[in-house]
Amino acid sequence: MAEITVAESAGFCFGVDRAVKLCYQALEQHPHVATLGPIIHNQNVVDDLTRRGARIVDSIADLQPDECVVIRSHGVSAAVYDQLEQAGNPYVDATCPFVAKIHRIVEEHTRAGDFILIAGDANHPEVAAIVGHCKGNCFVFESEEALNNFFQKNLVNSRKRLAIVAQTTYNILVWEKCLEALPKDNPNIMVYDTICHATQVRQSDADKLSRKSDLMIIVGGRHSSNTVKLYHVCNRNCRSYHIENSDELYTLDLGNAEKIGITAGASTPAHIIKEVQQTMTEIMDNNAVEEDINFAEALDQSFKKIHTGEKVKGTVCSVNDSEAIVDVGTKHTGYVPRSELTDDASKKPSDVVAVGDVLDLIVTKINDQEGIVTLSKKKVDEMKGFEEIIKAKDEEAVLEGTVSASVKGGVIINYAGVRVFIPASQSGLPRGAEMDSLVKTTQRFVILEVNEHRRRAVGSIKAVLKAEKDAAKEAFWETAEVGKTYKGEVKSLTSYGAFVDLGGIDGMVHISELSWKRIKHPSEVVKVGDYIEVYIKDLDKENNRISLGYKKQEDNPWEKFKANYKVGDEIDATIVSITPFGAFAQIIDGVDGLIHISQLADKRVENVKDIVSVGDVVRVKIIDIDIENKRISISMRALLEENNDADYED
Numbered sequence: 001m002a003e004i005t006v007a008e009s010a011g012f013c014f015g016v017d018r019a020v021k022l023c024y025q026a027l028e029q030h031p032h033v034a035t036l037g038p039i040i041h042n043q044n045v046v047d048d049l050t051r052r053g054a055r056i057v058d059s060i061a062d063l064q065p066d067e068c069v070v071i072r073s074h075g076v077s078a079a080v081y082d083q084l085e086q087a088g089n090p091y092v093d094a095t096c097p098f099v100a101k102i103h104r105i106v107e108e109h110t111r112a113g114d115f116i117l118i119a120g121d122a123n124h125p126e127v128a129a130i131v132g133h134c135k136g137n138c139f140v141f142e143s144e145e146a147l148n149n150f151f152q153k154n155l156v157n158s159r160k161r162l163a164i165v166a167q168t169t170y171n172i173l174v175w176e177k178c179l180e181a182l183p184k185d186n187p188n189i190m191v192y193d194t195i196c197h198a199t200q201v202r203q204s205d206a207d208k209l210s211r212k213s214d215l216m217i218i219v220g221g222r223h224s225s226n227t228v229k230l231y232h233v234c235n236r237n238c239r240s241y242h243i244e245n246s247d248e249l250y251t252l253d254l255g256n257a258e259k260i261g262i263t264a265g266a267s268t269p270a271h272i273i274k275e276v277q278q279t280m281t282e283i284m285d286n287n288a289v290e291e292d293i294n295f296a297e298a299l300d301q302s303f304k305k306i307h308t309g310e311k312v313k314g315t316v317c318s319v320n321d322s323e324a325i326v327d328v329g330t331k332h333t334g335y336v337p338r339s340e341l342t343d344d345a346s347k348k349p350s351d352v353v354a355v356g357d358v359l360d361l362i363v364t365k366i367n368d369q370e371g372i373v374t375l376s377k378k379k380v381d382e383m384k385g386f387e388e389i390i391k392a393k394d395e396e397a398v399l400e401g402t403v404s405a406s407v408k409g410g411v412i413i414n415y416a417g418v419r420v421f422i423p424a425s426q427s428g429l430p431r432g433a434e435m436d437s438l439v440k441t442t443q444r445f446v447i448l449e450v451n452e453h454r455r456r457a458v459g460s461i462k463a464v465l466k467a468e469k470d471a472a473k474e475a476f477w478e479t480a481e482v483g484k485t486y487k488g489e490v491k492s493l494t495s496y497g498a499f500v501d502l503g504g505i506d507g508m509v510h511i512s513e514l515s516w517k518r519i520k521h522p523s524e525v526v527k528v529g530d531y532i533e534v535y536i537k538d539l540d541k542e543n544n545r546i547s548l549g550y551k552k553q554e555d556n557p558w559e560k561f562k563a564n565y566k567v568g569d570e571i572d573a574t575i576v577s578i579t580p581f582g583a584f585a586q587i588i589d590g591v592d593g594l595i596h597i598s599q600l601a602d603k604r605v606e607n608v609k610d611i612v613s614v615g616d617v618v619r620v621k622i623i624d625i626d627i628e629n630k631r632i633s634i635s636m637r638a639l640l641e642e643n644n645d646a647d648y649e650d
Helices: 016-030 043-051 079-086 099-110 125-131 143-154 173-178 198-212 225-235 246-251 270-290 293-301 380-396 462-480 558-566 637-649
Strands: 004-008 032-034 054-057 068-070 091-095 116-119 138-141 162-166 190-191 215-219 239-243 260-265 312-317 323-327 333-337 358-367 372-376 399-407 411-415 416-421 442-451 457-458 483-493 497-501 506-510 531-540 546-551 570-579 580-588 591-596 619-626 631-635
Touching: 004 270, 016 032, 016 043, 016 054, 016 091, 054 293, 099 116, 099 125, 116 125, 116 143, 116 173, 125 138, 138 143, 138 162, 143 173, 162 173, 162 323, 162 483, 173 198, 190 531, 198 215, 198 225, 198 260, 215 225, 215 270, 225 239, 239 246, 239 312, 246 270, 260 270, 323 358, 333 358, 358 380, 372 380, 380 399, 380 411, 380 442, 380 457, 399 416, 416 442, 416 591, 442 462, 457 462, 483 506, 506 531, 558 580, 558 591, 580 631, 591 619, 619 637, 631 637
Parallel strands: 004 260, 032 054, 032 068, 068 091, 116 138, 116 162, 162 190, 215 239, 215 260, 333 372, 416 457, 506 546, 591 631
Antiparallel strands: 312 323, 312 358, 323 333, 358 372, 399 411, 399 442, 411 416, 442 457, 483 497, 483 531, 497 506, 531 546, 570 580, 570 619, 580 591, 619 631
């Protein structure tokens, strides 16, 4: 039976334990709680906090009023603290005290004009927060090589006052090499050993345990920096697996390991470590019962021959940035280079496969002397994908894929590992349009041609768009009727109207139907991209023409005028234009009345401009209304005469 040992230092460190406890306390004390990013890099803990009501936000702008925000153990930049003060939200600072100490160090030194060197992963939130507390120049490096390159390119900086700190989970061995690389002729270098003591102990324990184990299980979040470093420490000494929880143990090939070690990252709770230990014990007990196998057969299997071009199955043992290492059931170590995992250059191996995955592979190269076999997942995917392409052409099926590149004469869509060429004429874009606009978009397409010998395919986006448009048109005409209301997008404007997409078919709103006011161009009312509510005024199915209305009767200013004004009313009106025969004054928006030159004053007027100017607000009396012809006569003179009569009577 296998011997299972758990490292004494495995699991929560002080800073992580403190952060998690503070988050649970916040949930008890505040009705609404959010964490600024995941509180720790452990999905099980994060999921539990989410179930209890703690939501995750990416920035201060995402917070709700009065929502209490918990700052995670990695810390945040000084700018985030300023934003929190401005927002006024209550907050709990769960920054690890050791991380906070680094913040104070870099703030003090950069204020004094010193240059800061930071050993760590520039993309890690802890390092980003440290950079955010620097008040001057700093440089982040991840390796001894990067540090040497920095000093070679910045000779001045190698002789000025420098302070060097490290991410709390930085690899101890790499840190020691970096310190050796520091310029020996500069007495003004201050070294701060900020690697967390718990990290040092954890990595040291993992190194010792893995040296005397056949197999190591490292438990922790996939994105946990310190857990990944533990995996690399252990993997140098023995076969190692990185898992998040006990369920993943069932997917691993534990082989005939007799001594198994378990360690865990700083973000892994004790109960998960215990579950892994118990599950591992159960699995090994079951394996012991089931191990009544033929030894000769097993031995023969280990010497099984494989050949270039052969299809094999491989189980992923580990994944790094350049390759996936797989077990193909022979004496060889299997390697799948990043370039042979996927066609998508933006994806890392860990985005494509995970430890425990069983892959269909093709042998591309064998080195018996070194015991290495190079394999390709991409070629198998291409074979399977091409079979799907052929089937799709035969069945005229619609496929969906992402446009990966713009090439001469069209674009390329990646579908199931197969590059499908879409000619510009089949792209669905207007003639002469830039094909780059389609790159990184998801498109639906059909297969037009397949060359099985050259394993190439030609597709069409345009054919799908046309079929969808034809179907939409047919559906529209089946239900369309005068008076029916639609919500559509304004697709284009002309001098005489606006064209609106009703869902696969366009209708036109004439300029006279856009507004009750007289307008010079449709852009005064709508713009391309607007979603507006329209109704059908007229249908001409034979010529595929749809006339639309936009202005509504209840918005008709003449109806409003008719409901609220009558002959004899005295009102204020604004002069909007002047003619030789009088002045037009706005009564309400969209309704003007005419003050005839004879109605401007109680005396003869030679020039309208002698009495009024555009913009003047004048008091007038409505003396005539002709709704049918939309004419209103108003008078200033009538009011002057009434005032004169009143004075005479007095």
